[in-house]
Amino acid sequence: MKLLLSDWRVADDLQQTLAVSELWPSLNWQGQQIQFKGPVQLSLQITGQQKSLLLRGEIAANLELACSRCAEDFLLPMRCVVDETISLADEDEQEMLVDRAQDELDLSELGLQVLLENLPLQPLCRPDCRGLCSLCGQNLNRGNCDCETDPIDPRLAILGQLFRQDDQSKKEG
Ligand SMILES: [Zn+2]
Ligand SMILES: [Zn+2]
Numbered sequence: 340m341k342l343l344l345s346d347w348r349v350a351d352d353l354q355q356t357l358a359v360s361e362l363w364p365s366l367n368w369q370g371q372q373i374q375f376k377g378p379v380q381l382s383l384q385i386t387g388q389q390k391s392l393l394l395r396g397e398i399a400a401n402l403e404l405a406c407s408r409c410a411e412d413f414l415l416p417m418r419c420v421v422d423e424t425i426s427l428a429d430e431d432e433q434e435m436l437v438d439r440a441q442d443e444l445d446l447s448e449l450g451l452q453v454l455l456e457n458l459p460l461q462p463l464c465r466p467d468c469r470g471l472c473s474l475c476g477q478n479l480n481r482g483n484c485d486c487e488t489d490p491i492d493p494r495l496a497i498l499g500q501l502f503r504q505d506d507q508s509k510k511e512g
Contacts, residue, residue, distance in 0.1 A: 340381070341443040344392075348427055353387040361447060363400075368455060371462075376401040376414060381450045383421060392425040398450040406464035409471055409478050413464035419457045423449060 340359045347353060359381045365374040383396035399418045406413055425444060426434050436445050436452075469479035477484035 340446040341438075341441070342385070342446055344427060344437065344442045344444055347385075347387040347392055350387050351389055355385045356383070357385060357396075357446075358382045359446065363447070363451070368458075371404055371458075373458075374403040376403050379447075379450065381421075381446060383446070390426065390428050392427060392444070394421055394423045394425065394446075394449065396421045398453055400454060402454075402458075404462050406468055407461040408463055408468045409480055411464055411478065411480075413462075415459075415462060417454060417457065419453050421450065421453050423453075425449075 340357075340361060342357075360378040361381070363375040363379050365372065367373070379398065379400040381396070381398050383394050386393040386395075397418060397420055399416075402415045402417060403412050404415060405411065425436060427437075436449050437443070438445065464480075471478055472484045472486055474486040475484050477486075
């Protein structure tokens with residue numbers, strides 16, 4: 340969805356309410372494959388203030404992405420607040436969301452940026468995802484495998500040692 344800016348440049352205190360529903364293509368972001376399930380809903384109140392536009396509202400989308408622990412795809416419903424100010428000044432080349440040639444603001448791109456800013460860095464299919472067995476690769480959410488593993492993740496074991504050392508040094512100190 341693009342917003343033509345010419346009307347907004349001349350008006351002062353102009354307001355418009357927008358509700359857009361769009362289907363977005365999947366994308367790859369920082370190594371994560373993201374798919375959008377169903378339409379993305381963008382609802383905005385736009386206020387023109389001479390050289391700037393205030394955009395307030397929210398964006399809601401259902402994202403399908405891979406769990407960072409077990410690699411299974413899962414659905415992540417997101418609902419994020421949009422609160423952006425866009426400069427309409429011609430000299431403001433920093434405004435990447437504005438297409439100067441077409442004089443348009445890309446609302447979809449703005450919504451996408453808000454979603455990506457709020458995306459968890461390490462998405463989990465559920466808070467207590469047990470991940471994969473490091474030996475056989477079994478998804479431990481589906482049940483235990485037959486591998487005889489130390490129940491403590493080796494990386495956590497090192498942390499455990501550090502905490503114990505810390506405890507000791509506290510007692511000694
Ligand atoms: Zn998982
Ligand atoms: Zn295993």
